[in-house]
Amino acid sequence: MSGESTVEERYEAFLRGERPDDILVYLHEEGVGSMESLLDIGVRVDDGVVLVLPGDEGRAAFQQATGLDAMDFAGMAMQTDGAIDDDCTGGTCPDADTDDDHYVKFVFAFVEEQNEGVGGIYADGDVAHGYAACACGTTYSEKWVLD
Secondary structure, three states, X not given: XXXXXXXXXXXXXXXXXXXXXXXXXXXXXXXXXXXXXXXXOEEEEOXXXXXXXXXXXXXXXXXXXXXXXXXXXXXXXXXXXXXXXXXXOOEEOOOOOXXXXXOEEEEEEEEEOOOXXXXXXXXXXXXXXXXXXXXXXXXXXXXXXXX
């Protein structure tokens, strides 16, 4: 095998913290026009697709898919704590006790490498940052140490 990795291998490596220069974008199938057109660059999951792309390319793909600037979205989502699934394909909306329909429409995620100098959870290992948008309109975030 050459130096190229498959989309599945990139996704698995991202979840292990091995691709800190990449961006993960999860898109629920309800918001994707043609799922098949994304499968060359993404991984099909139960109810959507996951893209793992180099930083600038990943931010551009997120903006193209959602109409939002990735870092502006992250800044907005980080104002509300929520729970993002470890595989970055879902989460638990903090407003899920309402009668609205709750499922994750999209996730933007990245990994920061362990940094003992920063302290806190960053001293414990690589840290995943996930930012999600729920179908109800709530945005939320979570960060966690990767195993």
